[in-house]
Amino acid sequence: MHTLDLTYVGHGLHEELVAYVADQEGFPEQEGVHLALRDGVSWDDQRLRRGATIGLGRSVFTRLADGVEWTALSVSTHRPLFWFVGGPQVSAMEQLRGRRLLVHAPHTAPGCFARIVLRRHGLDPDRDLECVVRPPGDYAMDLRRLRAGEVDAAYLGSTLAPAQVAAEEGFHELAWVGDHLAIPTVGLAVDPAVIPLDHPAVTAAVRAQRRALALLAENPETAIAYLQRFLGRATPDEVRRYHARFIAPWFTTDGQVDLAVADEGLAAVAAELGVTEVPRAADVYLTDLVTL
Structure with a gap:
């Protein structure tokens, strides 16, 4: 069985939900990979590059600001949960x-x-x-x-x-x-200078995440039950409203990217950073490399 570090870089269900569901359902092991879910919130960028990351916002930010060619292979949502x-x-x-x-x-x-x-x-x-x-x-x-x-x-x-x-x-x-802003923010990305995009562990991890996304989409009650574990201060009715407003309409069912949305989001972030050379979304988000 392959092994892979998978790092989240922010706290909360925005980053952790899909990986958590995949782990609880046993999808990574079924796909042939042992995922070590790591808290990388305080890690520097060089340490993050040693594994895969859930945080597409930070990885794309680093790509625009520092030229590190982080590449996303799966996209969970285009809507930042802030x-x-x-x-x-x-x-x-x-x-x-x-x-x-x-x-x-x-x-x-x-x-x-x-x-x-x-x-x-x-x-x-x-x-x-x-x-x-x-x-x-x-x-x-x-x-x-x-x-x-x-x-x-x-x-x-x-x-x-x-x-x-x-x-x-x-x-x-x-x-x-x-x-007010749409840009892929969570999913799975790697730096191909460190980990090949076609590495079997990466492919297996992407498949596990996509199975979790499909489960969340196909079984709303299961999705709500998992959300309740994250939103401990909320009542069941409040969790249902949260799911209906922020999860069900906006989380992908298959990990695929909307390139038009991603291009617009990249342009907005680049403008805020003062970056003039903006990569094409089709070069940053290669979500068609892995199929179920």
């Missing part, structure tokens, strides 16, 4: 002007996505508001700081259900990134 949530006094994105926003650093993929969405709401992230940088985490401290009034809004990831948090805390949902 949200802007405002405190009691902030009920619309436009009200962030002059306020303090807790957010990821600009040189990270989530932070870059946040800046793009802010600009699409007419806000310059460097001039129109104060961006308070926070490191990756489970967002519990973000809620604490927002509750205490230390900041006016926070940029949250998928360790939480935004609607449930807003209702419980008296906060406001301001915007979902996926409504």
Whole structure:
């Protein structure tokens, strides 16, 4: 049996769901690969290159910024699961002007996505508001700081259900990134300079992920049961609403990429980074290399 390190680079079901389902269902072993799921949130880019990664946002960010030719072989969703949530006094994105926003650093993929969405709401992230940088985490401290009034809004990831948090805390949902920016953000990618794209372990891992995607699409009740394991603060009804809004319509059923969407997303990220040479999506996302 082959072995492969598979690294996630962010916390929450956005990155972990598909790999978790594949693991729980035994799909990797059935495909002939032992996957070691690794927490690479704090790893540098050189260490990440030694294995496959779930984090397509970070891998593509690195490809654009540093020229590392990360290549995605499977795409789980084109919609980043990050949200802007405002405190009691902030009920619309436009009200962030002059306020303090807790957010990821600009040189990270989530932070870059946040800046793009802010600009699409007419806000310059460097001039129109104060961006308070926070490191990756489970967002519990973000809620604490927002509750205490230390900041006016926070940029949250998928360790939480935004609607449930807003209702419980008296906060406001301001915007979902996926409504304003589409770009493949999770799936499976490798650096072909380190691991060949046709390596049997990689092929097996892709097949396992695609079987998990198919299971989630074909069995909504199973998908909801798995989501409940991640969203421990949410009630079953809240998890169902989360699934209907963010998972069922937007997670792929077969790991394939929408090249038109990906080209547009790459152009948006490149523009935010000031990168002039933008690779074609067809060269970054080779999701047709592996078939079930």
